[in-house]
Amino acid sequence: MSASQLPIEAFPAWALLNGVEFRSAEVQSIEGKGFGLVAKNDIPGVSDDTSSTVAIIRIPRDLVLSAEAVEAYAKVDQSFRQLLEVAGHQSSVNAKLSVLSREYDELSEKASTLPFWNDLLSEPGMLEDWILADALYRSRCLELPHAGIAMVPGLDMANHSPKYLARYDETPEGDVVLLPSSGSGVSSGEEITISYGEAKSAAEMLFSYGFIDQESGVKELALHLDALPDDPLGKAKFHIYRGPPVVRLSLTEQRFQWHSPFLYLLILNEEDGLAFRIAQDMEGGRELRIFWQDEDVTGRTDEFESLIQDHPLSQIFKLRAVAVLENLVAAQLNRITAEISYGVTEQSQAANQPRVECMLAAEKLRDLEAQTLQGAAAALENEKARLLLDARVVAYLGSMEDTQNEQASDQASNEDDDFS
Numbered sequence: 567m568s569a570s571q572l573p574i575e576a577f578p579a580w581a582l583l584n585g586v587e588f589r590s591a592e593v594q595s596i597e598g599k600g601f602g603l604v605a606k607n608d609i610p611g612v613s614d615d616t617s618s619t620v621a622i623i624r625i626p627r628d629l630v631l632s633a634e635a636v637e638a639y640a641k642v643d644q645s646f647r648q649l650l651e652v653a654g655h656q657s658s659v660n661a662k663l664s665v666l667s668r669e670y671d672e673l674s675e676k677a678s679t680l681p682f683w684n685d686l687l688s689e690p691g692m693l694e695d696w697i698l699a700d701a702l703y704r705s706r707c708l709e710l711p712h713a714g715i716a717m718v719p720g721l722d723m724a725n726h727s728p729k730y731l732a733r734y735d736e737t738p739e740g741d742v743v744l745l746p747s748s749g750s751g752v753s754s755g756e757e758i759t760i761s762y763g764e765a766k767s768a769a770e771m772l773f774s775y776g777f778i779d780q781e782s783g784v785k786e787l788a789l790h791l792d793a794l795p796d797d798p799l800g801k802a803k804f805h806i807y808r809g810p811p812v813v814r815l816s817l818t819e820q821r822f823q824w825h826s827p828f829l830y831l832l833i834l835n836e837e838d839g840l841a842f843r844i845a846q847d848m849e850g851g852r853e854l855r856i857f858w859q860d861e862d863v864t865g866r867t868d869e870f871e872s873l874i875q876d877h878p879l880s881q882i883f884k885l886r887a888v889a890v891l892e893n894l895v896a897a898q899l900n901r902i903t904a905e906i907s908y909g910v911t912e913q914s915q916a917a918n919q920p921r922v923e924c925m926l927a928a929e930k931l932r933d934l935e936a937q938t939l940q941g942a943a944a945a946l947e948n949e950k951a952r953l954l955l956d957a958r959v960v961a962y963l964g965s966m967e968d969t970q971n972e973q974a975s976d977q978a979s980n981e982d983d984d985f986s
């Protein structure tokens with residue numbers, strides 16, 4: 567279905583007709599960012615009495631597209647309700663094109679019994695619209711304090727800046743307002759920016775919004791964890807774990823941190839006290855359950871960091887986790903730095919290549935991630951060295967060495983026996 571689009575010049579008239587109040591801002595073209603909001607006059611900063619702060623723009627509740635609004639709409643539009651019903655609880659739309667087209671195929675198949683949606687979804691070009699809708703949603707939705715994730719026309723013209731000048735809120739009536747966020751206010755002609763989230767990684771920003779915030783100090787990335795080689799429990803661990811099997815790395819000037827509940831499960835073995843059992847219920851249904859030190863922890867698979875805390879080998883488990891992570895970081899660093907540079911310049915663009923802006927952004931992301939991984943590698947080496955000096959680790963490794971030596975000498979004397 568070819569969607570008809572109004573030019574941006576029509577936006578003020580549309581806003582007026584729909585009751586959007588643009589009191590002290592207007593939409594203007596902003597270099598490198600598309601359009602944005604610019605102050606029409608000096609906007610005073612936030613006063614101590616926040617209730618008297620005048621909204622820069624105000625969007626009536628009826629225009630807010632939130633989960634609540636979708637439900638309300640489904641009550642009055644039977645076709646829409648039917649589509650929601652067949653769609654069921656679809657997982658959140660994944661931007662990967664293959665996933666999007668699979669989702670679209672699934673939706674079309676489920677809706678094939680509904681004549682209205684079957685006709686609409688079979689029209690040529692609808693998959694492209696579906697992909698566009700996903701990109702629009704990702705880049706324009708925001709989280710309201712009460713209505714939750716929502717799309718708010720007018721407010722979605724505000725660009726992002728880490729030094730944002732405004733913030734959004736909801737009034738008691740459910741209208742959405744844009745308010746100055748600092749005491750100094752906004753000068754006439756200045757761009758009115760908001761924050762799209764202060765903790766978003768470069769990858770997340772690029773993935774959702776199509777740009778990387780050059781000023782952001784956030785250096786974060788997530789790496790996928792695979793089963794460890796020769797781990798007989800590997801498959802069961804992935805099956806039973808409820809969250810994403812990833813490790814999140816974050817690096818600031820002061821410190822490096824990693825977070826991965828799954829990694830603590832991944833490094834445990836049967837000899838440590840980990841066990842899987844199949845439980846059968848009264849109806850004959852079978853279910854996989856996980857045990858730690860004979861306690862059923864099936865509902866707590868993301869708590870292994872604290873579950874191992876009091877175990878005598880807890881520092882050994884940490885050392886294992888750090889060693890796995892160190893290998894993972896080194897492999898990822900190798901992979902991304904070995905990738906051929908696109909050699910992109912602003913001028914060059916060969917046919918059939920992605921847009922220059924996209925390739926520059928990809929290179930920027932790779933550089934940022936390489937810096938994060940290098941910082942992570944150095945910090946992990948220190949963490950490993952510190953753990954290797956821990957008295958419990960030294961004692962454990964010493965006892966392992968003794969056992970190995972004993973086994974080796976037993977074997978040698980057996981071999982001597984054999985030859986005697």
Ligand SMILES: C[S@@+](CC[C@H](N)C(=O)[O-])C[C@H]1O[C@@H](n2cnc3c(N)ncnc32)[C@H](O)[C@@H]1O
Pocket residue numbers: 598599600601602705706722723724725726727774775776777
């Ligand atoms: C919610 S919209 C903001 C309005 C948008 N500029 C427009 O023309 O419709 C989000 C999009 O604006 C652009 N954008 C926002 N902040 C930006 C920034 N700091 N630098 C570059 N692009 C930005 C990105 O394309 C992003 O996906």
